[in-house]
Every structure is written in C-alpha cells, then in structure tokens.
Amino acid sequence: MLVTPLALTGGAVAIGGRPVLRGIDLSVETGEFVALMGANGSGKTTLIRALTGLRPLTAGSLELYGTPFERFHDWQRIGYVPQRTGATSGVPASVWEVVASGRLTHRRLLRPLSRVDRTAIRDALEVVGLADGARDGISHLSGGQQQRVLIARALAGEPELLFLDEPTAGVDLPNQLALSAALGELKSRGATIVLVAHELGPLADLVARAVVMRDGRIAYDGAPLADHQVHDPRFGETHAHHHCADDRGRSRHDHVPHVASPLEGR
Amino acid sequence: MFDLFSYEFMQRALLAALFTGMAAPAVGTYIVQRRLALLGDGIGHVAVTGVALGILTGIAPTWTAVVVAVLGAILIEVIRERGHTNGDVALALLFYGGLAGGVLLTGLAGQSAANLQEYLFGSITTISVGDVYITMALAAVVILVGVGLAPQLFAVSQDQDFARVAGLQVRTYNLLVAVLAAVSVTIAMRTVGLLLVSALMVVPVATAQQLTRSFRATLLTAMALGALASVGGLSLSALAPAGTRVAPGSTIVLLALLGFVITWPLGAWLRHRQLLRTPFPALPPDAATPTESHEVGEHPHDHGPECGHVAVPHGDHVDYVHGGHRHAPHGEHYDEH
Numbered sequence: 001m002l003v004t005p006l007a008l009t010g011g012a013v014a015i016g017g018r019p020v021l022r023g024i025d026l027s028v029e030t031g032e033f034v035a036l037m038g039a040n041g042s043g044k045t046t047l048i049r050a051l052t053g054l055r056p057l058t059a060g061s062l063e064l065y066g067t068p069f070e071r072f073h074d075w076q077r078i079g080y081v082p083q084r085t086g087a088t089s090g091v092p093a094s095v096w097e098v099v100a101s102g103r104l105t106h107r108r109l110l111r112p113l114s115r116v117d118r119t120a121i122r123d124a125l126e127v128v129g130l131a132d133g134a135r136d137g138i139s140h141l142s143g144g145q146q147q148r149v150l151i152a153r154a155l156a157g158e159p160e161l162l163f164l165d166e167p168t169a170g171v172d173l174p175n176q177l178a179l180s181a182a183l184g185e186l187k188s189r190g191a192t193i194v195l196v197a198h199e200l201g202p203l204a205d206l207v208a209r210a211v212v213m214r215d216g217r218i219a220y221d222g223a224p225l226a227d228h229q230v231h232d233p234r235f236g237e238t239h240a241h242h243h244c245a246d247d248r249g250r251s252r253h254d255h256v257p258h259v260a261s262p263l264e265g266r
Numbered sequence: 267m268f269d270l271f272s273y274e275f276m277q278r279a280l281l282a283a284l285f286t287g288m289a290a291p292a293v294g295t296y297i298v299q300r301r302l303a304l305l306g307d308g309i310g311h312v313a314v315t316g317v318a319l320g321i322l323t324g325i326a327p328t329w330t331a332v333v334v335a336v337l338g339a340i341l342i343e344v345i346r347e348r349g350h351t352n353g354d355v356a357l358a359l360l361f362y363g364g365l366a367g368g369v370l371l372t373g374l375a376g377q378s379a380a381n382l383q384e385y386l387f388g389s390i391t392t393i394s395v396g397d398v399y400i401t402m403a404l405a406a407v408v409i410l411v412g413v414g415l416a417p418q419l420f421a422v423s424q425d426q427d428f429a430r431v432a433g434l435q436v437r438t439y440n441l442l443v444a445v446l447a448a449v450s451v452t453i454a455m456r457t458v459g460l461l462l463v464s465a466l467m468v469v470p471v472a473t474a475q476q477l478t479r480s481f482r483a484t485l486l487t488a489m490a491l492g493a494l495a496s497v498g499g500l501s502l503s504a505l506a507p508a509g510t511r512v513a514p515g516s517t518i519v520l521l522a523l524l525g526f527v528i529t530w531p532l533g534a535w536l537r538h539r540q541l542l543r544t545p546f547p548a549l550p551p552d553a554a555t556p557t558e559s560h561e562v563g564e565h566p567h568d569h570g571p572e573c574g575h576v577a578v579p580h581g582d583h584v585d586y587v588h589g590g591h592r593h594a595p596h597g598e599h600y601d602e603h
Contacts, residue, residue, distance in 0.1 A: 075433030082427045091299040094480035101421040137479035
C-alpha cells in the first residue's frame with residue numbers, strides 16, 4: 001500500500017505573532033499534480049513554505065510519507081524549487097555546479113560525485129533542455145532559463161515529492177512551455193508535484209487538482225478551475241487584481257501574453 | 267640582497283605568508299558568495315579587543331584574539347539570523363565595539379596604542395617558530411574544511427532555503443563559515459595586520475571572478491592568487507632599498523589590488539565579448555510575430571567565418587552583426603533579421 005506523501009491536519013502559521021494560515025487540512029496522494037492558487041497575499045507561498053518546513057507550524061501536524069515532520073530525515077524523497085531570487089550569488093557559479101548541488105541529498109560528507117550522481121545531473125539538465133549550456137555561468141542566463149536550472153537542481157535529487165514556488169512567475173512563454181514539458185516528464189515518472197501558481201498557463205494540462213487559498217484558508221479544493229474563475233469575487237477576492245508593492249506581480253503581466261487557458265475552451 | 271632569503275626569520279615569514287595567502291581566500295570565497303565581503307573586516311575589528319585582552323592579561327595575544335574573534339563571528343551570525351537586521355548593520359555594530367574595546371583595554375593595561383600597532387598592520391618578520399607552526403596548522407584546517415566541504419558550503423551559501431529542504435544543517439554550516447573566517451582573520455593578523463585582513467580574503471576572490479565562470483575555478487584561482495600576492499608582497503618589501511622601511515602588509519595588499527586592476531579590464535572585455543556572441547533567441551515557429559525580413563542591397567563582401575564581423579547563432583542559422591544590423595545569409599543575398 002502506498003503511504004500518503006503529504007498530510008497536513010489543522011495547520012496554522014503565524015508570522016511575527018500575526019496569524020496568517022488557519023485551519024489548513026491538506027493531504028496529497030502519490031502521483032497527484034496539485035496547484036496552490038489564489039491572489040497575492042492569500043497565503044499560498046506561506047503554505048508551501050510550511051509544507052517544506054521552512055515556516056514552523058504554530059498548530060496542527062505535518063506528516064511526510066507517514067512520518068511526523070520533526071522525525072522526518074528522508075530528504076532525498078523531497079525536492080524544492082524556491083522562488084527564482086536565489087539563483088545567483090556574489091560569486092560566479094556554472095549551471096552544472098548549481099544542478100550538482102541538488103545531489104547533496106544523496107551524497108555523504110567528503111565523498112566525490114559517483115557515476116550515478118553524474119548521470120542524474122546530466123539527465124536533469126536534459127529534461128529541462130539545458131544540457132548544452134552546462135558550463136555557462138548562471139548569471140548570464142535569462143530569468144526563464146535560471147528557473148529551469150533551479151528545477152533541474154531539484155530533479156537531480158530524483159525526488160518523489162516535488163514542491164515548486166511560483167515556477168512560472170516572470171517567465172516568458174517559450175520557457176513556460178519548456179518548464180511544463182519538464183514537469184510533464186516528471187509526472188510521467190510517477191512523481192507527486194505540489195506547486196504554487198498565480199496563473200497556470202501551459203501547466204493547465206498537467207494540473208489534476210487545484211487548491212485555492214483565500215485569506216489564509218483553503219477556499220476551494222477540487223478539479224482545476226480556469227484562471228478567471230480563481231479570481232472570481234465568488235472566492236471573496238475583493239482585490240483580485242490589486243497587486244501590492246510586488247514587482248513580480250507586475251512583471252508577470254508584462255511577460256505572460258494573455259493566452260486563453262486551454263480549460264476555457266472546454 | 268638575495269642573501270636576505272637565506273635568513274631563517276625570512277624563510278619562516280615566507281612560509282607563514284604562503285599558508286595565510288591560501289587560507290584567507292578559501293573562506294573569503296564563501297563570504298563573498300553571501301555578499302558579506304566586509305565580514306572579515308568586522309571580525310578583524312573585534313579581534314583588536316582580543317589582542318588587547320592578551321596584552322592586559324599576559325596571555326599570548328594570538329590565542330585571545332582567536333577566542334574573541336570566534337565569539338564575535340558567532341555573534342554576527344546570530345544577529346544576522348535572529349535580529350532580522352541586515353548583515354551590514356550587524357557588522358557595523360561589532361566594528362565599533364571591537365575597536366573601542368581594544369583601545370580601552372590597551373589603555374587599562376598601561377600601554378600606549380603603539381603596542382597594538384604590530385597587530386593592526388602586521389609584523390610578519392618577527393614571527394616566532396612556534397607561531398609559524400600555529401599559523402600553518404590553523405591555515406591547513408581552514409583550507410581542508412573550505413575545500414573538503416565545498417559542495418555543502420556552496421549549497422548553503424548559494425540558496426539557504428533550498429539547502430534546508432535538502433536536509434542540510436544550515437545553521438551549523440553558517441556558524442562554521444563564521445568560525446573559519448575568524449580563524450583566518452587571526453592567522454592573517456601576523457602577515458597583513460587586522461586592519462588589512464579583509465583585503466586578503468576578498469581581493470583575490472574579486473580578481474579571480476573577473477576571469478572565471480564556475481565556482482570551483484573561482485575558489486582555486488583565488489587561493490592561488492592569494493598565495494602569490496602574499497609571497498610576492500613579502501619578497502618585494504624585503505627587496506626594498508636599504509634605509510626605507512616598507513611594511514610587508516602594505517605591499518601584500520597593494521600587490522593583490524594590482525592583480526585586480528590588471529584583470530578588471532580583461533574581465534570587462536571578456537564579458538563584453540560573451541554578450542556580443544550570445545545567441546539571439548529563436549522564436550518558436552508558431553510565434554504570432556514573424557521576423558521582419560527584408561533584403562539587404564549592395565554588399566561589399568560575403569559574410570563568413572573570416573569576414574571579421576561578429577557571428578551570432580540565431581536558431582538554425584548564423585547572423586552577422588554588420589554596422590548595427592543583423593545580416594543572415596539567404597541564397598544570393600542577406601536578410602535583415
């Protein structure tokens with residue numbers, strides 16, 4: 001019998017004493033492709049950070065693969081793609097090096113990379129379509145390509161459960177297509193995927209379940225909705241298209257052409 | 267003049283300089299990666315208090331400096347992590363506290379600030395046999411940890427959130443970097459002095475990254491450059507004409523900076539060239555806006571690998587950059603892309 005990869009019951013998160021998430025019950029089964037959606041400030045990024053343990057829960061319990069989070073050490077089953085801001089640093093790094101750091105969950109201290117590690121790194125680069133540019137410096141890449149590198153880094157660890165925080169934000173259409181191809185490949189290998197998205201775009205075909213956040217609670221959990229429905233006032237989003245001082249929000253609208261979601265045509 | 271190098275004190279000094287020059291950039295690379303280039307300077311200022319404590323209590327200042335610098339480095343890390351204060355503010359707080367504390371304690375010891383001088387600006391030629399061994403041992407530890415744990419330290423310095431979800435003990439590695447920085451500050455104290463310590467940690471890294479594109483190459487090049495600057499600077503100061511007094515610390519740092527000044531235009535040129543030759547994005551075939559192609563009229567020569575115009579890959583063909591235009595060969599003529 002398969003163990004439920006992710007189960008959060010009665011989850012709550014407070015940031016600096018302010019309750020942000022309340023009463024979150026979410027469980028994800030093996031092989032599911034779940035999109036966490038909602039307006040800016042609805043708590044979707046906080047939720048994914050809580051699910052990965054980056055934000056401590058103030059109430060409730062989180063279990064990963066049947067193990068309470070505090071006792072969970074099987075990190076090689078988990079992959080995480082943070083928001084793109086962390087792609088570059090003060091020192092040059094090549095694409096290969098960043099992707100290779102995704103193998104750390106499998107490596108022991110002070111051991112060189114094994115042949116298995118190298119194969120996994122090459123495979124991850126091929127899945128995101130960047131195998132030719134492995135030696136390039138990451139700071140020379142465009143935002144969309146950097147996002148693909150971060151996904152390759154997570155793929156190199158061969159995770160069974162992958163979390164992605166806004167992988168499509170500020171990414172142009174060709175790169176979004178490459179992203180969704182990579183995620184489709186991963187899905188076909190049987191991985192469980194949980195991602196945060198403001199708009200699904202080309203990912204809509206892959207998403208089997210949408211969880212819509214509103215004001216720190218889950219407002220909807222079920223079959224995916226078209227983008228315009230998510231932002232419908234029915235979900236209480238009185239300020240659905242109000243973007244607070246958030247450059248990502250604005251640039252997303254600059255970059256993403258207003259392509260009709262494939263779901264709208266159905 | 268070269269007889270100088272046959273003196274034992276000079277050989278000891280060169281050995282200490284070589285090890286320090288390799289150790290400081292080894293940890294400096296991670297510090298620059300975290301955009302905390304001035305961390306070494308902050309720890310250096312804190313170490314002044316440690317030295318003064320040694321002068322006051324009669325314990326060897328090297329050891330009191332190591333202890334106080336490590337404590338200071340841990341404090342900076344904690345302020346950075348807990349206080350939600352910017353790294354630079356945490357550094358500034360310790361800068362002033364460390365320096366003021368050092369001057370106060372030296373005064374209490376009944377000594378003038380002149381006694382601090384040899385620690386502030388280095389005194390490598392007076393280094394004792396015991397100090398050389400301590401320096402070499404500590405430097406070797408810094409180098410082994412910095413190179414041996416490179417995959418983990420790289421991941422933590424590159425992206426803390428990712429490293430945490432990968433199951434790495436992020437706080438432990440952060441503290442490790444801080445402690446390594448403190449140790450290299452105190453060993454470099456004898457060569458370049460506490461006020462110039464940070465230069466040996468940061469300048470070789472800045473020089474190396476003008477020419478490198480990978481982290482590994484940056485780390486190793488910086489260590490080689492650091493060793494070169496230390497040994498070269500010390501030799502230069504020893505070869506200075508008789509009658510002049512040239513402090514080794516200053517020549518070491520100035521030599522390291524000279525390396526940066528030489529490589530910077532080279533790096534700028536390489537980056538410029540890289541930008542020129544970056545492939546133009548190939549639009550997907552179903553893109554709504556097709557490339558505007560119109561014929562180019564008179565053309566004095568055929569574009570090719572030998573024509574001297576920058577050749578840039580563009581999808582399945584090559585564009586030649588000619589007078590601000592992108593010329594793509596098409597049959598007998600060139601299209602404007």
